Amino acid sequence: MLELQNISFHADDKDILKDINLKIDDKFVAITGPNGSGKSTLLKVIMGIITPTSGKIIFDGQDITDLPVNERANLGMSFAFQQPVRFKGLKVIDLLKIAAGPEGTSAQIRSYLKAVGLCPMDYLNREINDTLSGGEMKRIEIAMAAARGGKLSLFDEPEAGIDLWSFQSLIEVFENLRNVTNGNILIISHQERILEIADKIIYLKDGTVDRYDESAKIMDELNMRRKGGCDCAFGQKGVSCNG
Amino acid sequence: MDELEKRMLKEVAELDSLPVGAFNIRSNGASEARNSTANIQIESRESGDGINVYFKDGTKNESCHIPVIISKTGHKECVYNDFFVGEDCDVVIVAGCGISNCGGHDSQHDGIHTFHIGKNSKVKYVEKHYGEGTGTGKRLMNPTTVVYLEEGATMDMDTSQIAGINDTYRITKAELGPDATLIMHDKILTNFDQTAKAEITVDLNGDGSVCDIVSRGVAKGESEQDVIIDISGNAQCKGHAECDSIIMDKGVIVATPKLKATCVDASLIHEAAIGKIAGEQITKLMTLGLNEQEAEQKIIEGFLM
């Protein structure tokens, strides 16, 4: 459903993405890799937030390389930012309403908040400004992506900053997207429990696809490398492991 | 009242019909409808250029609407409205002015509102200014608001000018006694070649007095805004002002903060920021399906809400 052909991104005299070729068809694919390896950049290229220096993006057979962000959104892509954007004046309900579209009922809007563990009564009328905590912002960001549903949901480290207790609910949000709305999920994560439930894992390193395979295989390799006496938490602490 | 006047009334006072409580509706220079209540007395001034409104001590949960409408091209007026609010009141005052000018002559409303707010009284004041019309005649408004707050009194002001006024010079002055509070939210949107000047002067004269002023402006087109917020702390007091503006196109905004303290226990803060809409905010809304123009509009709508 998504194909990247020879995607490169060059900025500040650096090759941030280097000739990336990927075909993604599985329902749940995770991207992992060290800090600064280009994961967020790649996801933004897919959504159209960053224009690649070269290469082509095909979504459901359509060349979307030149489509602006909103047209990709209307083709069924949604995006949850690693660092959610804050607004002065706009409220949680305002953005959720836009996300859910004209058909979204207020019961549905409330259910998206409940699904991320936020009580609608307390949050619907909160301004999306800097009075919301980091974790609250992340949850609202996920609720918005869930409200859009659609064919391809892109998440950039949704679990970061979310307390462990809510982790199971987060997984349920993904399962719901996968099962109920029949959408595909592409998610950047460093979390073992998310990597485990993925169908496939893309391991990005220095702007290139280092590994792309079934989750189980990559997880095995991960564990092997750990057992091999290297105590770097592969992909977690941002240290690229050569061990 | 004709359809046009009814629509203007809805724009400036959110009224579909005559309001409950006290009211005075002024249309093209004449009082079109008026109602006093047992606690709120509205009288014409002897000079004939406005009204005096008296609130009895202890008036609670009552409202007073005093909208002004101008639909005649070339109509110019200067109106004085004085409000005398007794002690221990809790009331809402809704003012507002709408000018519809489809003619070739300038229409102008200069309103001077003076509030005398008695001990421990609370006043919520809402004022909306709005202009429309296809004529070449300008729509001009120069509101002056003067507020005297006695001990323990509170004034919560919500003032806005959202569209259609060519030129405005808005003056707000407040003097606060002991433990008095002034909260002010002022919003201005200008476009095309409109200009807006706002001068807000607050004197915190009483111990325990507090003011919180939030001014938000959006300047589009080639419009210009000039905002001056001037707070003097003359007692043990707290003053906070926030002046936040968005510029678009070729808009110009000048924000001038002025703080003066004459008492060591005065604590005054002024924050000012001017900038364009953050690109990441537009991007975020685009990921929700809005195009760039729709995203901008949504952001401004929220900012000026």
Ligand SMILES: Nc1ncnc2c1ncn2[C@@H]1O[C@H](COP(=O)(O)OP(=O)(O)OP(=O)(O)O)[C@@H](O)[C@H]1O
């Ligand atoms: N516009 C830019 N100009 C210069 N450098 C950039 C730009 N955008 C990204 N980079 C650099 O590109 C690299 C990849 O950034 P990216 O945000 O994609 O990393 P990431 O894999 O998501 O990292 P993390 O795990 O920390 O989120 C980083 O070194 C970053 O500093």
Ligand SMILES: [Mg+2]
């Ligand atoms: Mg990242």
